[in-house]
Amino acid sequence: MNGKAAFVTGASAGIGRAIALALAREGVDVAICARRKEPLEAAAGQIARETNRKIVAIPADLTKPVDAEAFVNEAHAALGRVDILVNNAGSSPGGILEFLTEEHWAQSLQLKFMGYVRCLRHVLPIMQKQGRGRVVNLIGNDGVKPSYWEIAPGAANAAGQNLTLSLAAQYGKDNISFVAVNPGPVRTERWAGLVDAMARDMKVPREEADRLAPRSIPLGRIAECEEVANLVTYLASDLAHFVNGTMIEIDGGQQKPLMDRFRDR
Numbered sequence: 383m384n385g386k387a388a389f390v391t392g393a394s395a396g397i398g399r400a401i402a403l404a405l406a407r408e409g410v411d412v413a414i415c416a417r418r419k420e421p422l423e424a425a426a427g428q429i430a431r432e433t434n435r436k437i438v439a440i441p442a443d444l445t446k447p448v449d450a451e452a453f454v455n456e457a458h459a460a461l462g463r464v465d466i467l468v469n470n471a472g473s474s475p476g477g478i479l480e481f482l483t484e485e486h487w488a489q490s491l492q493l494k495f496m497g498y499v500r501c502l503r504h505v506l507p508i509m510q511k512q513g514r515g516r517v518v519n520l521i522g523n524d525g526v527k528p529s530y531w532e533i534a535p536g537a538a539n540a541a542g543q544n545l546t547l548s549l550a551a552q553y554g555k556d557n558i559s560f561v562a563v564n565p566g567p568v569r570t571e572r573w574a575g576l577v578d579a580m581a582r583d584m585k586v587p588r589e590e591a592d593r594l595a596p597r598s599i600p601l602g603r604i605a606e607c608e609e610v611a612n613l614v615t616y617l618a619s620d621l622a623h624f625v626n627g628t629m630i631e632i633d634g635g636q637q638k639p640l641m642d643r644f645r646d647r
């Protein structure tokens with residue numbers, strides 16, 4: 383993938399950081415964003431040192447339209463092109479309906495769905511001019527395997543999955559292909575927050591909630607960020623350009639009903 387350019391959102395930590403590193407290891411120059419400047423620049427510095435690629439750190443809050451536009455413009459100016467867009471910056475509050483306020487719902491769609499829409503609106507015209515592009519949307523398996531413990535992430539995910547498939551149908555003529563990646567639980571700070579919400583709603587100790595997700599996964603463990611990053615790197619490569627207008631789960635075969643039944647036991 384030498385000489386290609388990628389934009390990865392939400393890449394100072396977690397899955398996004400692992401994706402930026404994995405792409406850079408394959409020879410890709412990467413522009414990354416997140417809200418907090420210090421951890422973002424630290425991540426960019428570490429990835430650049432390890433891979434010898436150009437890594438550009440651009441602070442941006444993708445809940446703000448103006449920041450999303452500035453991120454894409456600055457990243458384009460710095461790298462000169464964009465072959466790959468990885469929409470990854472997303473967060474949505476876990477919990478059951480009774481605990482979710484109007485603000486939680488608005489916040490959930492504002493980043494996890496509208497953040498993706500905003501970046502796409504500015505990146506797609508560039509890819510159209512280039513005559514080629516690849517979009518990988520990090521979504522989540524709650525969108526296809528619903529769980530009432532994660533009803534807000536599930537709704538935001540379903541919207542993102544619909545967006546991915548719809549745009550694939552429209553932009554194929556421009557040689558731009560789209561794929562959604564649906565992780566189950568992945569060991570990150572965000573996952574820790576979702577387990578906190580589960581413990582609160584189930585009224586069980588934190589350790590009990592922690593054991594629940596692995597029990598719903600036949601492989602008996604949650605994923606590591608690098609496992610998701612490896613899949614995204616393959617999908618972002620030319621080897622997978624024809625994997626278009628579809629979704630891929632990476633969740634160890636998780637069965638959500640096992641989590642939902644827990645409450646009634």
Ligand SMILES: NC(=O)c1ccc[n+]([C@@H]2O[C@H](COP(=O)([O-])OP(=O)(O)OC[C@H]3O[C@@H](n4cnc5c(N)ncnc54)[C@H](OP(=O)(O)O)[C@@H]3O)[C@@H](O)[C@H]2O)c1
Binds near residue numbers: 419
């Ligand atoms: N972890 C899981 O179990 C899991 C499961 C399924 C799907 N996913 C999806 O995978 C993606 C990555 O999740 P993760 O667990 O790796 O998250 P994470 O560890 O919480 O990292 C989130 C990253 O996004 C940045 N970010 C947060 N809010 C932002 C905003 N408003 N604008 C720009 N950047 C922002 C964070 O930096 P700042 O805080 O400095 O902005 C950080 O770099 C998300 O879309 C998530 O929904 C995760």
